[in-house]
Amino acid sequence: MTQDNPEAAVHEAMGRGDYRQALTLLMGLYGKSIYNYCRHMLGHDANAEEALQTTFAQAFVDFPRYARRAPLRQWLQGIARHRCLDMLKTMRRESKHVERPETTPDAESDEPSAEERLHFGTVGRQQLAHCLDQLDAEVRDAILLRFMEELSYEEMAKLTGKRAATLQMRVARAMSGLRKCLEASGVTL
Amino acid sequence: MTCDRFETEGLARFVAGEPLEAHFEECADCRAARASYQSVASALQQARGAYSPPGDWEAKVWARVARNRSTRRWPAVLGFAATAAALGVFVLGSLRGPEALVLTADAERGTGPVVRGGATGRSDVRSMAPGEVLVLRAKVPRGKQGDVRVYRGANELVFQCANTPACVRVKDGLEARVTLDRAGIYRAIGIASDGPLPAATGNLDADYAQAMRSCDRPQHCATELTPIEVR
Numbered sequence: 001m002t003q004d005n006p007e008a009a010v011h012e013a014m015g016r017g018d019y020r021q022a023l024t025l026l027m028g029l030y031g032k033s034i035y036n037y038c039r040h041m042l043g044h045d046a047n048a049e050e051a052l053q054t055t056f057a058q059a060f061v062d063f064p065r066y067a068r069r070a071p072l073r074q075w076l077q078g079i080a081r082h083r084c085l086d087m088l089k090t091m092r093r094e095s096k097h098v099e100r101p102e103t104t105p106d107a108e109s110d111e112p113s114a115e116e117r118l119h120f121g122t123v124g125r126q127q128l129a130h131c132l133d134q135l136d137a138e139v140r141d142a143i144l145l146r147f148m149e150e151l152s153y154e155e156m157a158k159l160t161g162k163r164a165a166t167l168q169m170r171v172a173r174a175m176s177g178l179r180k181c182l183e184a185s186g187v188t189l
Numbered sequence: 190m191t192c193d194r195f196e197t198e199g200l201a202r203f204v205a206g207e208p209l210e211a212h213f214e215e216c217a218d219c220r221a222a223r224a225s226y227q228s229v230a231s232a233l234q235q236a237r238g239a240y241s242p243p244g245d246w247e248a249k250v251w252a253r254v255a256r257n258r259s260t261r262r263w264p265a266v267l268g269f270a271a272t273a274a275a276l277g278v279f280v281l282g283s284l285r286g287p288e289a290l291v292l293t294a295d296a297e298r299g300t301g302p303v304v305r306g307g308a309t310g311r312s313d314v315r316s317m318a319p320g321e322v323l324v325l326r327a328k329v330p331r332g333k334q335g336d337v338r339v340y341r342g343a344n345e346l347v348f349q350c351a352n353t354p355a356c357v358r359v360k361d362g363l364e365a366r367v368t369l370d371r372a373g374i375y376r377a378i379g380i381a382s383d384g385p386l387p388a389a390t391g392n393l394d395a396d397y398a399q400a401m402r403s404c405d406r407p408q409h410c411a412t413e414l415t416p417i418e419v420r
Binding site: 027 | 196200201203204205224225226228229230232233234236237238239240241242243246247249250253254342343344374376392393394
C-alpha cells in the first residue's frame with residue numbers, strides 16, 4: 001500500500017522507466033527534509049538551496065543505477081550528505097574562517113520568538129542553529145542523522161562508512177557540546 | 190558534591206537508546222542531566238521542519254536536469270577536441286556555433302501581457318491556467334528537419350508539430366500554438382535531425398534520447414524547456 005510505504009509509488013514509476021514521475025514524487029516526499037538537513041549542515045539559505053537542487057538533479061541521473069540496497073530516503077540522504085560535505089570543503093577553501101551568515105528575516109534576534117518557543121519549546125531555532133554551527137562538520141552530521149533524520153547507528157554506518165561505535169561517540173560528544181552551548185546562550189533546559 | 194555519572198557513563202547509553210541502570214533514576218543530578226539531554230534531543234527532532242525551501246526550487250531542479258542533458262556529451266566532445274589538437278589538427282570554428290537548436294515559449298493569456306520564456310535564458314514560463322495557449326518557437330539549424338513535441342507528464346504526447354496544422358513553418362524554423370486544456374505538468378522538447386526525424390515513442394525521455402543518439406552535436410539536435418505547470 002502506498003500509504004504504508006510512501007516510496008512505493010516512486011518505485012513503481014522507476015520500474016516503468018518514468019524517471020520524471022519518480023523525481024516529481026521524490027521531491028514531494030523528501031524535498032523539505034533534505035533542505036532542512038542541508039540548511040542545518042551549511043548554515044546558509046542559498047547554499048542549502050544549491051545543495052538541495054544538486055541532490056535531486058543527481059538523483060535523476062543516478063536513478064538507473066539505484067540498486068534498492070537501501071530505502072530511497074537513505075539513498076537520497078547519502079547524495080545530500082556528500083553534496084553538503086563537498087560544499088563545506090569548498091567554503092573552507094574559499095575562506096579560512098567560514099562565515100555562515102543567517103539570511104532569515106529574524107536572523108538578528110538571539111531571543112527565540114514566541115512562535116519559535118511554541119514550536120521548539122524552550123530552545124529557539126536561532127540558538128539551536130548557532131550551537132550546531134559550533135560543532136565540527138562530521139559531528140554535526142552525525143547528530144543530524146541520528147536525531148533529525150532518525151537513522152539507526154547501523155543505517156548511519158552504512159551511509160557514512162564509519163563504525164557504529166564511532167558514530168555513537170560522535171553523537172554523545174555533540175549532545176554534550178550542544179547542551180553546554182545552549183545553556184551558555186541562556187537557554188534553560 | 191554533584192554527580193557527573195550521567196555525563197561520563199549515562200550519555201553514551203542514552204544516545205544509543207539503551208536502558209539505564211537504577212542509579213540514573215535515583216540520583217537527582219543524573220535525572221536533571223538526563224532531562225536536559227532529552228530537551229536537546231526534542232529540539233533537534235522538532236527542528237526537522239524548521240526551514241522551508243523556496244517555492245520555485247522544484248522548477249530549478251528541472252531546469253538543472255535539462256541543462257545537464259544538454260551538456261552530458263560535452264566531456265566526450267571536448268576529449269576528442271583535445272586529442273585532435275594534440276595531433277596537430279586545427280579545428281576550424283566553434284562547436285557551439287550560432288546554429289544551435291533553440292526552443293522558446295510564450296504564454297498567451299487572454300488580453301493580458303505575454304510572458305516570454307524558454308530554454309535560452311530568458312525568464313521562464315513556469316505556470317499557466319487551463320485553456321491558455323502556449324506558443325512555441327523552434328529555431329532549427331540549417332539543413333536539418335525539426336519537430337516540437339509537448340508531453341503531459343512523461344508519457345502522454347499531447348502535441349507534435351509533424352501531425353498538426355497548428356504548427357507552421359516560419360523563416361528559420363517552426364512555430365506552434367498549443368492549448369494546454371488540462372491541469373498537469375507539461376514538458377516541451379525541440380528535436381532536429383539531418384535525416385528523417387525519429388517517430389515519437391510516447392515517452393519524453395525516450396524521444397529525447399533518440400534525438401541525441403542520432404546526432405553529432407547534442408546542442409543541435411535536442412533541447413527541452415523548463416516544465417510548465419498548468420493549474
